[in-house]
Amino acid sequence: MSSINTALRDFDSLDALATRPTRLSAIDPRAKILATLGFIITVVSFDRYVVAALLPFALFPVAMAGLGEISLRMIARKLLIASPFAVMVGLFNPWLDQKPVLQLLGYPIAGGWVSFASILIRFCLTVAAALVLVASTGFHQVCVGLRRLGLPQVFTTQLLFLHRYALVLAGEAGRMSLARELRSGSRGALPLAVFGSLLGHLLLRAMERAQRIYQAMVARGFDGELRSRQVLAWRGRDSLFLLVCWGGFLLARQLDVTHLLGLLLLGHLS
């Protein structure tokens, strides 16, 4: 069951990163959520054949990772694991769309390859931004921020509960699987009948656990609302951070920075 353990470690490590005090973790989670949203919407708003103009946007996740002291290698590994769907759907583009839209050293490049490259870059940028958001903010803070941004309380409470108990139940699932493997001598996927009863027992335990949690919560005065000790305070630097981010996105959306830079360099070369 190494896959369960790896997934658990990943889950834990990403969140643990956020507990360290960095320059980025001091920013209000709402500012980071709004900046990330603005980033993603700007990135996906480009035309399907745009490749070069997307590249400057890499600055946002890279700079956030730098400020938040998050390893780019870890982000890259997660990107690689998650890539199959976007790659598979995008891979049809070169095949279906063979109109030349670009010249490279005199050879025409089919539109499909260009849009495929565009899809890959979009994928890397948007997913990296989401990962960096969690790794720099922490899931609990993201939830508090979402609540303050107006999401229904039932939903944010649910997210907090899920986050808290996903590790517990996944650990339990891993131990049950391991116990079965050790007794039966077979690894990996289960026969259907065993699967049903194994998961069934996990479910029964989960429901009993929910009952115990509920009783414990009621004993401590739970009235349907989870209260957080942290109080978010929006400060000047949060506004500044958000303004710089959004301004940067707007600028890079309007000006093709890559192209301008290329022209500048070409001008110097010739």
Add this chain to the structure above:
Amino acid sequence: MHMADALLSPAVGVTFWLASGTALAWSARKVRHDDRAHLVPLMGVLGAFVFAAMMINFTIPGTGSSGHIGGGLLLSILLGPHAALIVIASVLTVQALFFADGGILALGANIFNVGVCTCLVAYPLLYRPLLAFAGASPSPRRLGAITVLAAVVGLQLGALGVVTETQLSGISSLPLNTFLLLMQPIHLAIGLVEGVASAALILFMRQARPDLFATSVLASPVAPKRAPFPTRLIAGLGVLALLVAGVFSWFASVQPDGLQWSITRTTGHPELQTTESALHASLSAVQKKLALFVNYKFTLDAKPGTPDIATRSGADKVAKQVWPAVDAGTSLAGIIGGAATLTLVMGLGYLLRRRKARAAL
């Protein structure tokens, strides 16, 4: 298989966020008025259960592969459709944020495909009526068949959602028919597998905790209100359709290029004409290549449109109209600029990190 941000246009992403957001808000209101006191921790723990259960696979007989449960149907049975939708949405959010499965903009679309299609369509409109039809205590085989059917239908709707969203976005070049033929059969297989897994679990649960089943299926607070449910759902779907249509027309007017492109696609050129224009394409591409070498500096100076090349011949002019943005000068500048941009970005990231490390010393 979740929709990715990279394949969505902002208009489609935001539309599905609105649709899913409405469904979520409505469900949240329903859940707040639910009188089952322990519902809040139960929802949280069952979400965690679905999360854990997705990591345990069973072997599909006769094949070498394996599958896992989907969760939407099971949660609807145990919690009721509204609480189930919120739980599924939370699971998808955690997957998007921690495992890069799906994306933040695509989350609305994913909640719609996975959550709304199963919890608010397949469960109330298929599973419950069929179960009511089957009687108070259906045989295991019958219950299993109903579960599999509902899971398959829910997943087919979800796959249709993915195809629709991808098509409306227009980032992928896959034609509608091809994509449908790819997605629906694959998800038929996945739906069967998920259905069988859910059925195995549901049958076990009915044996282990019949009380639970009696309450959730027959005496849950939603049960007496079953009659008005479809009308409300249909009204909701109508609003959604209007919304999609409205945003789609806005999208069309904002990006005339994309619409034009799709119109030339859907009007269906005859075979002859396409080959002719393909030939045309390579000819004018060659012509352009020559032109690029003749007045290279001109191309660089007069960046947008390169009028000197465009007006060189009528053929070029036609070519310009057919494909937007064929501009060799832009391409070269783009490539060199791209390399420079990436170097700068990485350098800046490195600097930010180094400065911090030095500050820490």
